[in-house]
Amino acid sequence: MIHSPSAPPELVSFLDGLAEPHILLDDSYRILAANVAYQRQFGTAETVVGRTCHAVSHHFSVPCDQAGESCPLAQARSSGQRERVLHLHHTPQGEEYVQIDLAPVLGAGGRPVFFVEKMVPLPVAAQTQRSAHGLIGRSPAFQRMMGLVARVAPSRAAVLLLGESGTGKELVARAVHQGSTRARRSLVPADCASMPEALFESELFGHEKGAFTGATQARPGLVEAANGGTLFLDEVGDIPLPLQVKLLRLLETGTYRRVGSTELRHADLRVVSATHRHLPRMVAEGRFREDLYYRLGTFPIHLPPLRERQGDIALLASALLERVVQPPRVLLLSDAALALLEAQPYPGNVRELRNLLERTALLCDGDAIEADHVRQAVACGLPPPASAPWQGVAAAESPMAGGAAMGRALDADALRRALAAHRGNRAALAQQLGLSERSLYRRIRALRSLD
Known part of the structure; x- marks a missing residue:
């Protein structure tokens, strides 16, 4: 057990006998002790004692609840009871989902003086980057x-x-x-x-x-x-x-x-x-x-559909490419290609993303996937525009299947990324995004009004 001199020795001894990783915190989020199980699991006890929990786990400079996350310590301080949350933690093995079970230790006046935090990583491989076979995401x-x-x-x-x-x-x-x-x-x-x-x-x-x-x-x-x-x-x-x-x-x-x-x-x-x-x-x-x-x-x-998982496509695409591309070949995604991937509606969700990436990889001869490769993969197997059966709004919106749905799914952040990555004229960008030029200009005007 590694601990601060201010940590109560009886509590430190008790935590050291527990099989699960535990740390002891004071009311200021400072880590006072880390037990042997914590050292075995995370291997960083020497560098965590004396630091704040949010700096160690999230690399935040402020407590979790001030950075848009739930903070079990703040909740326990308010309720005086045990609190449980799931957090995405930085660990020596990378980012991992960790179940946090935090219990207050009450002082003589009935107010929390110390806090005992148990950390249990989810046994499923719910990593954000390392495995295409596990659950991947952070949205x-x-x-x-x-x-x-x-x-x-x-x-x-x-x-x-x-x-x-x-x-x-x-x-x-x-x-x-x-x-x-x-x-x-x-x-x-x-x-x-x-x-x-x-x-x-x-x-x-x-x-x-x-x-x-x-x-x-x-x-x-x-x-x-x-x-x-x-x-x-x-x-x-x-x-x-x-x-x-x-x-x-x-x-x-x-x-x-x-x-x-x-x-x-x-x-x-x-x-x-x-x-x-x-x-x-x-x-x-x-x-x-x-x-x-x-x-x-x-x-x-x-289970949320892919269109509701803002920011997860980049993580999924990176992991799925490792699965569909045969080693020793390694493929990278350009910013423009990623922006176009993020603009798709994905009615087939992660399964559709995987298929699209596999087609894109087969159409790419180099080491980097560009937007043109994604466009070809999206259009692959579709009838030529002259024989397309779509009429009305859908036909006006897009020369490719699902263009209208794709245009509807293009949110403000995806449009900003597409505009930043595109180097050609607006007509080419409209075609890339499956929109008519009129629709693209209308969306750009709406975006500027938001900004």
Whole structure:
């Protein structure tokens, strides 16, 4: 344990015996002590004692709540109670999401004198730069989602992931699983949309030999494979209505039967489900059981679409390029190319961004992706403008598919970046952004009125 002389020795000794990383803070945000577990996890105890927590964790010169972040110490000082937040911390390994659990130590007058902060990095690879296979992002919408993941993961609650196609629901399901006490057991995905109705029950619950034509031997189902772990029901809105009652029985009692068997089996599992469908509407239309909806949706989490994740495209593009480009080749994105990528509407979300980057990489022969490469990739496979079927506003707005939607998605920050990066005339910029010149000039005038 490394600590300041002003740190109470009894409290220092107590923290040093804890398995999780802990630091001790005073009322002025100054770090008084860092335990052995902190040194093992972060390796910086010698350089943090005596410094403020916001300077170490965020490189801020002021407390978090004065820099646009939530500050658990300020909250605990006000409430006198334990506070919990998710923060994006600077660590020796880079930026990582860390769950902060801060508890005040009250003095004789009942006011907080010291603060004990426990830091637990999320077990899922929720880094901002290093892995295209993990969750990547730092936008406010992404951080709100990750905060919910961090809160629900250690519990036993059923989680319902809601969001558009391509937003990364399976990655979030994996994050929930890896943050739970079941992380050492299997996460078993079940793609409900791809299972034929006739085989759905057998795939999920298994079957006995001779249960139906072709069942030459007994076979366990996905529920048995997930026993002790997590069952991930992807596209749960596509489960046939007659089979929903059997899934409900599993959730309510933990029991099920294989097809062709009368034996009642037990399963100890957690269910995480996901859908892009509007389940309340399906319930109202009688296409989804209301009781099953409430069983699955104990803790719903909305996954933000890419268009709501301001600033995340640069991080995602860098990581995804490393995945789609075969080493030893390395590709860099020019500012103009990034501005054009950020101007796209991405109805297919992260999956669409990955496909666009892969096409762009194939169209680039050099070491840097330019705006022209992105334009070619966007237009790839589309019919020539002369045969385009779009009429009216959409045709006037853009010579490429989705131009109108792209123009609507072009926000003020993206337009500023595009203007700063473009070196040609306004007509060329309008074509690059999928807008008519009139629309571009109208947007520039509106932008200047904001500035």
